[in-house]
Amino acid sequence: MEAFLAGMATLTDPLILGMILAGTVLGIVVGALPGISGSTTIALLLPLTIGVSPIAALAFMGSIYCAANFGGSITAILVNAPGDPSASATAIEGYRLAERGQAGLALGMAAVASAIGGIFSVVMLIFAAPLLARAAYSFGPPEYFALAVFGLSMCAAIGGDGRVKNLMTAALGVLLATVGIDLTSGVERYSFGIMELSDGINFVPVLIGLFAVSEMLDQSTRRAEEPKLITMDAAKLPTLADFRKCARAIGLGSVIGAFIGALPALGATTAALVGYNETQRWSKHKHEFGHGALEGVAGPESANNAAVGGSMVPTLALGIPGSATTAIILAGLIVQGVRPGPHLFNEQPVLLYAVFASMLAANLLYLVLGLGMAKLFARISLIPPTILWPAVFVLSIIGAYGPNQSMGDVVIMLVAGGVGFLFRRHGFSPAPLIMGLVLGGMLEEALKQSMIIFDQNPLGFAQRPIALLLLAVTLAGLLGPMLLRMLRMMRPQKEAV
Template identity: 40%
Template sequence: MMVGVLPGLGPSAGTALLLPLTFGMGPASSIIMLAGIYYVAMYGGTITSVLVNIPGESASVITCMEGYPLAQKGRAGVALGVAAIGSFIGGTIAMIGLVFVGPFVASQALKFGPPEYFCLMVMGMTMVVGLMGKSLVKGMTSAFLGLALSLVGLDNSSGIARFTLGTDYLLSGLDFICLAIGLFGLSEIFLSLEADLHSEVTIPPIKGLFPAKEERPIVAKSILRGTVLGFLIGLVPGTNSVIPTILSYSLEKKLSKHPEKFGTGVVEGVSGPETANNAYCGGSLIPLFTLGIPTSPTIAILLGAFVMHGLQPGPMLFQENPDVVWAVIASMFIGNTLLLFMNLPMAGFWAKLTHVPNRIMFPIIIVLCLVGTYSINNSVMDVVMTFLFGILGYLMKKGDFPIAPIILTFVLGDIMESTLVQSMTMFRGDAVQFVQRPICAVMLLITAAVLVVSILTTAKRRATYGDEEIEM
């Protein structure tokens, strides 16, 4: 919850910073903790968005547009109430969808061979690069940087050392913990330390958690629409939690009988996006569990956590590690219920965390995460690498380079390499056979379509706004 409340952190940074704490835990406990952070942090950002107009994480920006005006009218409790109820309903239905859709998708994915897996990962990587960020070139640069970093260490096939700079430290490859904490956690903190968020904040009183009787049918419909929208978008690689909230808000405004009231504090402008936000979480777990494909930066970190604990997400996960899968799903149901009944009474307390100056809070977080990084291997080099990746992430964000493609391609790089080698061995070096397999051909066609759409979209933006606004 604190991760979601504090501006500058959010689910991605929170899961990355707390990865070191999972060492010593069992696989199920580790994934449950990180998935819980991912889920609960989504609602944590809602509290400060409504009460003090400060989004705790990016998906909560839309909530500020209606939640804060409601709080100014003395209806902060209603805004938080419909957000919590919508989050509970959307999250629960999404988990039910995971229970029924997940095993079916996994059973179909068992028909995939190495060529299909390779094409699937190429498609997922391309969608992340093509759909995230303004610049296709910058997205591709980040993706290839992640692939290059994944090649550091011993070659799995030949055992030849690659890009080790003659040091034994790099023979085992770069540590995912160092990469994730640096690129997501430290870089966000470095950026946040630039902001001046020390002004006094007045927290409005919280009372009356339920909307008026005439508003309830409107809220119910917005929750239903937000659930479907968020769940479906969660299935698509390259998306993030901001997309379903924006689309849900736009849809509610378009369907409203009084669209002119949006921006002045309407409850469906809170319930719809918040429901879509949490339904997105459940939907995004299906590609992870069944195909081993992360759909967002936070899911990529969860994929890394799976791999670190000796688990391989994909179609065999439901058969080889059903205890982990169903434990995580059950924990999400429990966490969803606790989120509803525990956080509303404590909303005022969590909002007070925004009073702690960044110059005090973030240095403490930096020290704790570096100590956690050191404790994994008792290696000073791990700390140095984490700090270097933090600087790299900071510079990339300042230069508007997306971070998600690096994490995605770093995690998938080793698997992509092995499936490519297996595929080329099957094909006896004839790459043309990729397009002769129907599933591979469809995936490669989608990959090409995403690239074309991304190029055309960028060209249209450039024509509209000029070269100074949009880069190719």
């Protein structure tokens, strides 16, 4: 308790508060810029943290990490270009709301859901870190494989015209994830002698192409239509009734995000996509999904921010990063002379609680900043399309080029834009492709490792209860609706007889 209070007391230090404020503002800005993610910013600014105390350095990095996830939702909602990959699920419904002139509603909900998800995960981190870490690490390759299959099966419910189309797009994403050098054998796959493809397909340019560029191309085909007049209603914020409607989505997203974040390698992007799926599955307003469902913003936003706290669990408790950003934070900790691991909870509890306190403060701060600036951000949707969409394309180019400074990524983004445009015209949702691309690598690796563990006998999965349960739920989820439909079709026939 003493350590907890001492950690919280660090928030009274003006330097720490200043670092949190700077980190939060910077996080929102870089999160909103496509191509500059929170991890890139922390990596770029890591040398600046060497001169300050470990607590101040961690407060700064933690604040950027927390706020960048929220920042990513701003451009996702306004122009369908997720500033951060974790905001891709937010774009599905958020952009539809902005199109209807309700950008303020979506932005306000994103700010509140993000803050609640973030605060929930930090509270979980404080009270349940050792427990969560133990649960996460009872997962071996078979469980990861089953979890990835389960995640992909949930794509069936994401937008688009049908379950088969969604699963097909997800499978295409998994196939794309196999492009490049196979890490176990060193064999090049589908690179066709193109050097840029040897390292595999980076999902950032694919994401930008599928969402932002395809949207621009789609807009270009509708130039002859009467332009939709977006009124200043765009700047209206959500009401108490809206929050009440989304309470279940926020709760569900927070729990899912905190758990998925705690699993190594599954970060905020996966948490947001699973959060979106589950929100839709448990929603009482399923018909709104795909047309601008506010719950579809609340669910993934609370999930991706809850994953931030969750991913700090393995980073701090075991010294194993839960995501790319926490890997950089881990490096920052080591630079500061702090060695994360189970002993950290005994040796430096004040430092740990100071980190938790600064993350709590960052979440509260971006709630205030996000709500305060939502009206201002929402006005972006009032910019004429003749100026807005060319600007989105130019920012997409920078977003695709930025992370690896590769022209190959720009080409991939343009191709993905063309594919995304075709998808839209034929009722395919782009989100399952992203999920397949994100989970594909883990799926293959986990399957290969599992088969080695089971001595190449696939029945070995039957000996792992968690994996078996996940696979059974997946099968039930995929075949259940089909069986129900068949039963419904048989019933009238029986009545007729």
